[in-house]
């Protein structure tokens with residue numbers, strides 16, 4: 001089996017990236033390998049974990065590009081091509097990507113979002129879920145399209161919202177589910193088991 005070459009794009013803590021690395025390491029049959037961790041922030045905490053794990057890292061500092069999103073995306077594209085990347089995972093990557101970049105990676109770029117999309121797109125999802133009084137919250141993996149948090153949904157996991165939840169306790173419960181569904185998403189994508197039909201994503205049976 002040839003493993004798909006995956007880049008994980010981060011901006012901060014990198015716990016979802018770490019979950020992907022652990023899964024890829026722990027399972028000899030995992031159909032993907034993490035060949036690059038790319039951060040747009042030089043001080044992203046996740047970079048330390050990647051370096052300690054022996055994974056090549058690169059920083060493309062978004063600050064240096066100011067408002068020129070096309071130039072920033074082109075710099076990222078060059079790094080991805082250099083590393084022979086086949087699948088891109090956004091994992092807490094807090095930058096909007098140009099439509100051109102999204103087009104280039106259509107069907108091969110996924111994101112994880114800390115809410116049950118299409119509810120609570122954007123930022124501060126846990127605080128907003130609490131403020132709305134929803135009884136279930138969760139996380140979503142989806143293909144990336146130019147619209148923010150809008151692409152076809154791959155997997156979701158729901159958690160109950162408890163009466164005494166704070167933003168922190170709710171975030172923690174959701175994060176545990178993120179660490180479960182993101183590796184599963186990559187397993188399905190890398191083994192060619194995801195079929196996109198309009199906005200619906202079907203999972204083909206294995207074998």
Ligand code: GAR
Nearest residue numbers: 012013014015016091092112113114
């Ligand atoms: C995660 O909760 C992820 O779902 C969220 O940022 C966090 C990153 O944590 N992503 C977004 O909000 C994207 N819109 P991590 O760096 O520990 O994986």
